[in-house]
Amino acid sequence: xxxxxLVRDPVSTVPLSQIDVSDPKLFQNDTIGSYFARLRxxxxxxxxxxxxxxxxxxITKFNDIMQVEVNHQTFSSEAKIGGIAIQDMQTGxxxxxxxxxxxxxxxxxxxxxxxxxxxVAPSNLVLLEPIIRERAGLILDSLPIGEExxxxxxxxxxxxxxxxxxxxxxxxxxxxxxxxxxxxxxxxPETGVVSSWExxxxxxxxxxxxxxxxxxxxxxxxxxxxxxxxxxxAPATRDMPFLEFLGNLMLLIVGGNDxxxxxxxxxxxxxxxxxxxxxxxMADPGLIPKMIPEIIRWQxxxxxMRRTALMDAEIGGKKIKxxxxxxxxxxxxxxxxxxxxxxxxxxxxxxxxxxxxxxxFGVHRCMGNRVAELxxxxxxxxxxxxxxxxxxxxxxERTLSNFIRGFTHLPVKLHAH
Amino acid sequence: xxxxxFIEPDGTEFPIxxxxxxxxxxxxVNNGVPGIDGDCGxxxxxxxxxxxxxxxxxxxxxxxxxxGMEDNLLQFAExxxxxxxxxxxxxxxxxxxxxxxxxxxxxx
Numbered sequence: 375x376x377x378x379x380l381v382r383d384p385v386s387t388v389p390l391s392q393i394d395v396s397d398p399k400l401f402q403n404d405t406i407g408s409y410f411a412r413l414r415x416x417x418x419x420x421x422x423x424x425x426x427x428x429x430x431x432x433i434t435k436f437n438d439i440m441q442v443e444v445n446h447q448t449f450s451s452e453a454k455i456g457g458i459a460i461q462d463m464q465t466g467x468x469x470x471x472x473x474x475x476x477x478x479x480x481x482x483x484x485x486x487x488x489x490x491x492x493x494v495a496p497s498n499l500v501l502l503e504p505i506i507r508e509r510a511g512l513i514l515d516s517l518p519i520g521e522e523x524x525x526x527x528x529x530x531x532x533x534x535x536x537x538x539x540x541x542x543x544x545x546x547x548x549x550x551x552x553x554x555x556x557x558x559x560x561x562x563p564e565t566g567v568v569s570s571w572e573x574x575x576x577x578x579x580x581x582x583x584x585x586x587x588x589x590x591x592x593x594x595x596x597x598x599x600x601x602x603x604x605x606x607x608a609p610a611t612r613d614m615p616f617l618e619f620l621g622n623l624m625l626l627i628v629g630g631n632d633x634x635x636x637x638x639x640x641x642x643x644x645x646x647x648x649x650x651x652x653x654x655x656m657a658d659p660g661l662i663p664k665m666i667p668e669i670i671r672w673q674x675x676x677x678x679m680r681r682t683a684l685m686d687a688e689i690g691g692k693k694i695k696x697x698x699x700x701x702x703x704x705x706x707x708x709x710x711x712x713x714x715x716x717x718x719x720x721x722x723x724x725x726x727x728x729x730x731x732x733x734x735f736g737v738h739r740c741m742g743n744r745v746a747e748l749x750x751x752x753x754x755x756x757x758x759x760x761x762x763x764x765x766x767x768x769x770x771e772r773t774l775s776n777f778i779r780g781f782t783h784l785p786v787k788l789h790a791h
Numbered sequence: 792x793x794x795x796x797f798i799e800p801d802g803t804e805f806p807i808x809x810x811x812x813x814x815x816x817x818x819x820v821n822n823g824v825p826g827i828d829g830d831c832g833x834x835x836x837x838x839x840x841x842x843x844x845x846x847x848x849x850x851x852x853x854x855x856x857x858x859g860m861e862d863n864l865l866q867f868a869e870x871x872x873x874x875x876x877x878x879x880x881x882x883x884x885x886x887x888x889x890x891x892x893x894x895x896x897x898x899x
Contacts, residue, residue: 444836735831735837739837
């Protein structure tokens with residue numbers, strides 16, 4: 375870096391009022407961290423008066439985020455007033471008005487969540503573990519040693535898609551349709567994944583009809599432990615309106631796909647950037663269960679969740695007005711040194727590593743958090759058995775999104791033991 | 792120093808003596824009791840310190856306040872019963888000396 379660019383360093387000199395952390399490019403080029411560091415230091419509850427998403431508050435400190443999380447009476451997730459992301463949920467003709475329990479407040483949220491949560495409860499996961507392990511082994515055994523491959527597509531996407539297909543008991547050969555629908559669900563036309571809102575709508579409808587067929591079959595069969603069968607048979611969900619059915623499906627698909635996919639990739643990057651930690655792991659694979667929450671904190675696969683104030687409130691001394699958009703930046707809270715010791719270091723045996731914001735807290739806390747941890751644990755256990763190193767051999771490419779923090783490409787070379 | 796006794800699903804007992812005022816969650820986490828993660832740090836925000844209060848003790852600990860955050864979170868916890876509490880919401884006192892808390896099967 376030349377002196378000239380240092381002098382003009384935009385992060386430390388731009389007036390606070392002009393900082394807009396919602397720009398997706400800042401996440402894609404991974405410069406967002408220095409903006410959040412400045413906000414945590416100088417203006418932890420920050421108002422941005424103008425952005426592509428309208429005015430919004432940024433909550434950047436761990437404990438302030440926690441305060442918003444647990445106060446769902448004041449800070450609503452309701453889709454009709456904006457929903458759960460900085461980008462308001464789409465309304466109008468070209469959009470599908472999806473209803474999903476992540477974007478509902480209690481009590482409706484509670485009934486629907488209760489109906490599907492048994493599918494991802496630990497007692498059901500015990501049954502899934504051997505299947506996921508076997509499938510993970512098959513993926514890894516098929517990879518070439520010593521050749522450049524894309525870890526994102528060959529491992530991260532493949533494993534999470536397989537797990538999701540297992541959870542849904544989805545037709546096996548068509549499982550990559552789940553990946554596509556997940557990508558489409560979180561896409562906006564500017565990302566290039568879809569070219570228009572209309573295209574997004576059409577593809578999601580196709581997804582809905584596909585699942586409707588599965589639903590119609592399973593509702594006439596005895597209840598099983600897959601998610602579709604559970605929703606088709608549970609009193610709280612079996613009479614769900616079509617768009618609500620589609621909404622909750624998309625929630626399960628995106629929730630089970632994009633997030634874990636990127637934590638699987640993020641772990642490889644973190645270990646490559648911290649070779650001493652990689653060596654520590656190879657010397658003691660028993661550290662894997664402790665490392666998994668650290669990977670999830672480090673990656674923070676969802677950068678934020680958004681709420682809308684239902685009444686005036688105060689956070690960190692700032693007056694939030696009724697109707698204001700409030701964005702809880704998990705990515706920032708997970709780097710807050712007031713709560714997390716040496717937050718900018720990746721430490722695989724960090725004490726208290728489960729104390730992170732990536733799953734959220736309160737009634738909307740990630741329902742699938744144990745599935746995520748299970749997949750990550752299995753993949754690392756199976757990777758360590760097979761490879762002495764997963765070496766990054768090219769520049770990672772990151773997702774253009776202010777919501778999903780992920781990778782589109784991660785070139786690696788595998789080394790045998 | 793009141794003692795809180797955690798019982799694992801397999802019957803293993805963990806008796807832990809703590810200072811009055813310490814929560815049962817802190818007693819478990821600080822002593823590595825399996826199945827009590829306490830991810831949120833004891834803020835009543837995650838339900839990873841779910842316990843079943845032994846029937847003989849529920850009158851003294853009380854139940855989760857209906858409609859409150861603890862009650863909300865317990866609704867989604869696996870194996871929740873009317874004796875379910877979050878250990879972070881139980882502060883130990885001399886009156887609770889000997890309190891028995893069972894860890895639900897499958898928690899973590």
